[in-house]
Amino acid sequence: MQVTEEFVLEGKLGSADLSPWLLRHAGKLGLAIALRVQTDERLEMTLSGAPDLLDAMEMGCLLGPYDIWVDSVARIRSGCRNGG
Amino acid sequence: MQTDWTPVALSHDIPVASAAPGRIGDTALAIWRSASGRIAAWSDRCPHRGMRLSHGYVRGERLSCIYHGWSYGEDGGCKRIPAHPDLTPPESIRVPVFACREASGVVWVAEGQPAGAPPDLAGFRGLRSLHIAAATGAIAEVFGGDGPVLRVKLGPVAVIALVQAFGDETMLHLMAPESCDLATLDALSDAAEALRRNIEAEATA
Amino acid sequence: MSVGAMKDQWYPVGLISGVTEEGRDSLLLGEPIRIFLDGGTPAVTGEGERPLPVELRYGHVWTCPGTPTRPLFDIPEADQLGRRLVDVGVCRVRCSPLRAVENFLDIAHFPFVHTDILGSEPHTEVTRYEVGIREDVDEVWATKVQFFQPQAAKSAEGGITTDYMYRVCAPTCSVLYKTSPPMPGEWDVIALFVQPLTETLCDVWPWMALYDDDASMTDLIHFQQLIFVQDRSVLENQLPALLPLDPGMEIPTRADLTSVAYRRWLKRNGFTYGAQLVAA
Numbered sequence: 001m002q003v004t005e006e007f008v009l010e011g012k013l014g015s016a017d018l019s020p021w022l023l024r025h026a027g028k029l030g031l032a033i034a035l036r037v038q039t040d041e042r043l044e045m046t047l048s049g050a051p052d053l054l055d056a057m058e059m060g061c062l063l064g065p066y067d068i069w070v071d072s073v074a075r076i077r078s079g080c081r082n083g084g
Numbered sequence: 085m086q087t088d089w090t091p092v093a094l095s096h097d098i099p100v101a102s103a104a105p106g107r108i109g110d111t112a113l114a115i116w117r118s119a120s121g122r123i124a125a126w127s128d129r130c131p132h133r134g135m136r137l138s139h140g141y142v143r144g145e146r147l148s149c150i151y152h153g154w155s156y157g158e159d160g161g162c163k164r165i166p167a168h169p170d171l172t173p174p175e176s177i178r179v180p181v182f183a184c185r186e187a188s189g190v191v192w193v194a195e196g197q198p199a200g201a202p203p204d205l206a207g208f209r210g211l212r213s214l215h216i217a218a219a220t221g222a223i224a225e226v227f228g229g230d231g232p233v234l235r236v237k238l239g240p241v242a243v244i245a246l247v248q249a250f251g252d253e254t255m256l257h258l259m260a261p262e263s264c265d266l267a268t269l270d271a272l273s274d275a276a277e278a279l280r281r282n283i284e285a286e287a288t289a
Numbered sequence: 290m291s292v293g294a295m296k297d298q299w300y301p302v303g304l305i306s307g308v309t310e311e312g313r314d315s316l317l318l319g320e321p322i323r324i325f326l327d328g329g330t331p332a333v334t335g336e337g338e339r340p341l342p343v344e345l346r347y348g349h350v351w352t353c354p355g356t357p358t359r360p361l362f363d364i365p366e367a368d369q370l371g372r373r374l375v376d377v378g379v380c381r382v383r384c385s386p387l388r389a390v391e392n393f394l395d396i397a398h399f400p401f402v403h404t405d406i407l408g409s410e411p412h413t414e415v416t417r418y419e420v421g422i423r424e425d426v427d428e429v430w431a432t433k434v435q436f437f438q439p440q441a442a443k444s445a446e447g448g449i450t451t452d453y454m455y456r457v458c459a460p461t462c463s464v465l466y467k468t469s470p471p472m473p474g475e476w477d478v479i480a481l482f483v484q485p486l487t488e489t490l491c492d493v494w495p496w497m498a499l500y501d502d503d504a505s506m507t508d509l510i511h512f513q514q515l516i517f518v519q520d521r522s523v524l525e526n527q528l529p530a531l532l533p534l535d536p537g538m539e540i541p542t543r544a545d546l547t548s549v550a551y552r553r554w555l556k557r558n559g560f561t562y563g564a565q566l567v568a569a
Contacts, residue, residue: 021537028131028540030174052171055543059536062549066535066566069557112528129528132540133548136526151523152544153401153413166413167397167544177540 004048004079009061011071014040018068025060029053046078087232088198091246091257092125093191094210103147105138107250108182108193114138115184115191118145118158125193126160127180137179190246190257203233208244208259212273214280216256218287220249223256226283238275241268256280292318294559296355298459299362301482301494302333303350304376316486317354318562324350347496348376349482362426362458366478366498375506377495377513384524385563386461386485387532387555389493392520393463393481394455394547396436402519405439409448412437415544422554429457429554431547457551460560461485472500479513488563489530493517529565537568 019035022045026033031049038044047054058073092106093115103116105128112128114137122145128136135151142148146163148155153166162177183194185202189210192202216223224230227245234245241260248255260272300317303324307313312325322341323334333341333352344351344361351361366372382389392398397415399408418434434453454466454476461483466476478498483491495513504512533539534556541549555564 025537028176030176049174050171052165052168052542053174056540059541059543059545059549063534063536063541063552063556065537065568066556131538132542133545134528134533134539135523136528139522139526148401150401151527152397153410165542166400166410167415168542169411169414 001051002048002081003051003054003077004046005054006076006078007043007045007047007057007061008074008076009043009045009070009072010041010074012040012069013038013043015065015067017065018043021065022061026057029056029060031057048079087203088194088196088200089185089192089202090194090248091190091232092193092248094213094257095123095186095189095191096210097213098123098191101142103138103140103142105136106191106193107248107255108195111195112136112138113182113193114140114147115193116140116142116147118142118147120145122158123184123186123191124158125182125184125191126156127182129179130154131162131177131179132165188259190259205233205244205259207262209262211243211258211260211269212276214256214258214276216254216280216283217252218254218283219252220247220254222283222287223247223254226279226286238272238279241272243272292354292562295460295485295562297353297358298461298560299344299351299353299357300459300461301349301484302352303331304378304494305331305345305348305350306376308350315484315492316490317352318485319487320354322352322354347480347482348374349494349496359427362428362462364458364464364478364480364498366476369498371500372478372498373501373506373509375497375499375509375513377497377510377517380493380495380514380517380521382491382493382521382524383489384491384521384527385489385530385532386483386491387560387563388524388527388530389483389491389520390457390461390463390481391532391548391551392524393465394431394457394551395545396434396453397544398523399436399438402523403516407438407440407516408436409439412448417543418546420546420550422550426458427554427558429455429547429550431455431550434547455547457554460555460558460562461491469500471502475500477501485563529569531565532563533565533568534561535566535568539568 031047034046036044061073090108098117101119106113106115114126114128117123128138130149132154135149139150140148146155155164157163160179160181162173183198185192187202188205227236232247244259246257308331310326312323315322331350335341341352400410400413420431432454438451439448452468457463464480469475469477480496482494
């Protein structure tokens with residue numbers, strides 16, 4: 001099963017390292033990723049892939065590069081398709 | 085002798101369905117042989133939590149990490165994550181794989197795309213590998229020459245020493261003539277051990 | 290590496306029963322310490338014979354190389370009647386003290402590292418569990434953890450699904466609660482007290498408070514020592530040696546949630562002795 005979810009990260013996110021870090025980590029998990037909104041306190045992105053791998057992406061985001069701090073990761077499922 | 089290939093182990097030290105540690109340059113290797121006999125050299129680090137894969141176990145054509153059982157197929161791609169048995173791991177989770185060939189009883193590894201085949205050492209076979217706590221210079225002095233492939237005398241017997249230099253440590257893979265009988269091989273093995281002790285004693289003197 | 294906030298935390302430095310008049314030299318966060326009996330009472334000194342604070346709890350001598358910011362954590366089960374308190378002894382491990390704790394929090398390795406004891410294939414799945422920070426005590430707690438075990442404890446016969454809870458109560462100390470095989474309504478308590486000698490070397494002092502009237506003390510100690518020797522073969526072979534607080538070179542999954550929570554807690558508190566800040 002492949003699902004698409006909106007991830008909303010909140011915290012102290014003001015680091016140039018964050019978006020390349022997220023792209024690389026999503027790539028390692030084989031997830032499709034689109035970064036949409038990024039401020040110093042909030043980051044929104046769309047991720048697609050297997051549910052266990054989206055969970056793994058959340059684990060990665062909770063730690064992230066050392067110079068950021070994620071208070072929370074909110075996830076909203078926006079799409080789902082079987083197979084693939 | 086110029087070659088892109090580095091000798092990392094002797095074939096007989098990596099039996100079927102086993103894994104062992106090795107090194108190329110600064111990179112730690114997991115050298116392993118599948119149940120069908122296929123040899124491979126990978127980065128010695130499970131991408132999950134960094135456990136050495138050379139401590140892992142082989143089942144069939146896969147190498148698994150001893151820590152959480154993540155298993156990897158011949159292309160280095162992750163095939164199974166036991167904690168999440170329903171997940172098909174993505175192609176993107178993989179262990180870096182090195183070019184690896186066996187020739188004359190030696191396991192050869194190369195970084196990048198090697199040109200040509202590993203050196204042909206026909207007429208010789210693996211004797212033993214020796215880890216020596218001394219810089220390669222000390223070994224060159226004893227053997228009277230340096231380079232990665234040395235043809236030297238061990239007692240009365242002409243042997244080949246394949247040299248891996250690691251700063252103040254050296255790995256020697258010794259090869260004996262195929263014609264040697266068992267008694268000669270035993271004597272050579274003892275001579276090699278004595279050589280190692282001598283070199284280490286000289287180096288610390 | 291600065292010792293930072295970890296200087297003001299409590300650490301185990303030996304068994305109360307093992308302290309002698311002659312004393313013993315050891316290390317704590319890379320600094321020399323000495324543990325000895327002073328007029329019959331265990332005492333600890335740091336460099337220049339500076340006296341360090343001492344607590345005697347849970348079978349062990351505890352000290353703090355700086356100024357304690359909080360009292361030594363409470364394990365109320367230590368005072369419950371009917372429990373056997375087991376001082377397991379010491380196991381020296383060439384690893385980061387933080388890695389020793391992280392491994393203790395991990396259940397997914399049971400079938401592979403503690404094969405046929407704490408886990409076995411094909412029972413490898415890690416089901417969802419909950420992790421949070423208890424803000425009043427600033428501890429990491431993992432609850433509703435379940436795992437199938439062929440022999441969960443010395444007193445267990447046959448396989449059972451074992452319930453677990455984990456808590457991290459100090460940067461190098463963790464306590465787990467697991468279903469007690471002889472008393473299914475109660476929790477056995479197993480603690481891992483880690484003495485950080487250096488950033489890559491530690492003395493691990495397991496301690497237990499069990500409901501088990503049958504096994505001999507020797508058997509209980511041997512069982513726990515066997516488990517830890519198996520863990521040591523992993524702990525001494527992880528790369529890098531320090532615990533990464535940036536997982537850029539790793540792939541944590543939901544099964545690693547407790548590890549992730551522990552690393553977040555370390556990062557938030559500045560507990561970085563034995564940690565690596567940048568992925569490499």
